[in-house]
Amino acid sequence: MEHLRRGGTSVVLNLDGGRLPRILHWGADLGNLDEAALLSYAGAVEPTIGDSAVTYPQPVPVVPTLAEGWLGRPGIAGSRGGRAFAPLFREARSTVDDVDGTVRIRTTATDLASELQIDITTELGLSGLLRIAMELTNTGTDDYRLDAVEVALPLPSEAGEILDLTGRWALERVPQRHPLQVGSWVRESRGGKPGLDHTTMLTAGEPSFGFRKGRVWGVHLGWSGNQVLAAELMPAGTRSLRAGEVLLPDEVVLAPGETYRSPWVYGSWGEGLDELASRVHRHLRARPTHPRSARPVVLNTWEAVYFDHDPERLTILAEQSAALGIERFVVDDGWFLGRRDDTRGLGDWLVDPAVWPDGLEPLAARVHELGMEFGLWVEPEMVNLDSDLAREHPEWVFDAGHGPGLPSRYQHVLDLTHEEAYALVLERISAVVDRLAIDFLKWDHNRYLTDAGHSRDGRPAVRRQTQQAYRMMDELRSRHPGLEIESCASGGGRIDLGVLEHTDRVWPSDCNDPHDRVDIQRWTGLLVPPELQGTHIGAMESHTTHRVAPLDFRAATAFWGHFGIELDIASLQPEETEAVRNWIHQHRAMRDLLHSGDVVHADTQPAVRLEGVVATDRRSALFQFVVLDRPPVWPPERLRFPGLDPDLTYRVTEFTAGAPAPRDQCAPWLATGVTLPGRVLAEAGVEAPSLDVDRSMLLRLEVPSGPARRTRTG
Secondary structure (H helix, E strand, O other), rough: OOOEEEEOEEEEEOOOOOOOOOOEEEEEEOOOOOOOHOOOOOOOOOOOOOOHHOOOOOOOOOOOHHOOOOOOOOOOEEEEEEEOOOOOEEEEEEEEEOOOEEEEEEEEEEEOOOOOEEEEEEEEEOOEEEEEEEEEOOOOOOEEEEEEEEEEEEEEEOOOEEEEEEEEEOEEEHHHHEEEOOOOEEEOOOOOOOOOOOOOOEEEEEEOOOOOOOOEEEEEEEEOEEEEEEEEEEOOOEEEEEEEEEOOOOOOOEOOEEEEEOEEEEEEEOOOOHHHHHHHHHHHHHHOOOOOOOOEEEOOOOHHHOOOOOHHHHHHHHHHHHHHHOEEEEEEOOOOOOOOOOOOOOOOOEEOOOOOOOHHHHHHHHHHHHEEEEEEEEEEEEOOOOHHHHHHOOHEOOOOOOOOOOOEOEEEOOOOOOOOHHHHHHHHHHHHHHHHHHOEEEEEOOOOOOEEEEOOOOOOHHHHHHHHHHHOOOOOOOOOOOOOEEEEEEOOOOOOHHHHHOOOEOOOOHHHHHHHHHHHHHHHHOOOOHHHEEEEEEEOOOOOOOEEEEEHHHHHOOOOOOEEEEEOOHHHHHHHHHHHHHHHHHHHHHHHHOOOOOOOEEOOOOEEEEEEEOOOOOOEEEEEEEOHHHOOEEEEEEEEEEOOOOOHHHHEOOOOOOOOHHHHHOOHHHOEEEEEHHHHHHOOOOOOOOOOOOEEEEEEEEEOOOOOOOOOOO
């Protein structure tokens, strides 16, 4: 028996009997349990077995197998030409280590009959985030075909409701709820990336759980290729969350001595979704590779110029950007050979002399001279058939036997599992990065891998392609220290903890309409903290929804993340230019709080949102109150601020980076602000301002200067 305790989480593992690890408890901290107490607990939760262990609940191994009586989704599926299809691992041996505060259990077991060895690594980090990975080694003398691998995390009986996410282009991360019933709720991604409808975190918890209430458990797979997340309830009553890589036929065939290594499966839990998400956020922020410098304010040129590149216009745009306080200038799609629209040129990573007769060097030099970083858009995994690359090497385009397949946005997938293709793309992009001293790459991925056959033999290569993308990202960052990379995939189609091991931020959506972006960012935040989410001010009329929104609502919504601008600043009126300058100035003053504090959400009625960031010392916070629809009753509810120190006293005022809210829409207390204990602000709240639909207000909470004022309790 082992009891792992970190970050308010307990994981009790049964390692006895030579079997694979079985998790007896995963959730709230159980306190300090000695060996006798652990043994007593194990006995207390041992299920009553009637006529058959198959039909009664039992602790599920983290890799459940058919031979142990598990009738649900298999932890391992595979065979040797039809033999060894039901492995039974025995003689498991475990070691326990503490690595920089993370407790790690390494379990090794064998199946002599199936000629397989399994190694399972279980880690509980300081944030209380659990993660598990496994390795499967072929110890036999013939090939073993692996068809599926899944890790299972147990759920308690109170987990009766599922919340997962769906969506589409420009409307990612849409929540949906339903009861956990007998059977499996399965979410698969089979397009070579998690996808725009990817659930990101599959959660199950007490019915009607919210951000601040109800225990909830979630699972995530740290992998950017094909995958499955599932919630399962067996007739025997066993409940579990599952995650694993989806393998295409013969994608993993282990020769004698070869080993398959799975992605990490992450498990988080919390008293509400905020605590569940905070464990992931703290895990990411503790990584040695997590960005430590202030996140530079970005201007991305896409919605300003699209494909209409002109050196003089872009140079002027760069100069205007620097004058506003922009810190990173990113040239989007359209800079390379023949790229006047999206039908051609993709794959030819050479600067187009027809548009840039002097190359990109003068623009990059001017951007750096102005004190800004220089960034560039690339899409290394894709190709247009109308490109020199595709004409010279048609065999480098994925082909499952029927030609290159259906075009999507006029593009196809470049097979980077050809080492020659990989080397050519790497060298060309690396040369551009080196020559222009590029600081940042916006790395896009716009087409699904629906026909990803390696062109020499037609065998599927999705898994290997994902590994090659990771490899290229790492190689570029190794060659060019300090280079940062963003994961973009038609917006939010590749957001996972796998790609975040190789990149520095994600692009949640191509939609900059704040009405939709409020919730896209909210639900992306189940996994990704604000500083890793690209959040930009778009045009007054959204290019994806054509909804019109005022500047202050657009800016207030973008304010929280890795802040930026994605509009033609040259077209702004003087008062708009000054407003944008002020928003940038205020963000730069506030980003230390926004990018280090705890993200919190009030559980509100559907028409409104109240969410914010609270400093780790609880002495300051910033909240946004948003009205997204017309509630039938106003005010819908008081504003109750979560995450505060109940015993500290806070002053609450409107934070006016833009224009103050009209006085006739403000609650009376806003005229002078209000000073109240955190407990009162959280439990009783304050009157909500009367805002119109698609309007918001920022509210700043600060402990007054001087000795902290604490309220007496009892």
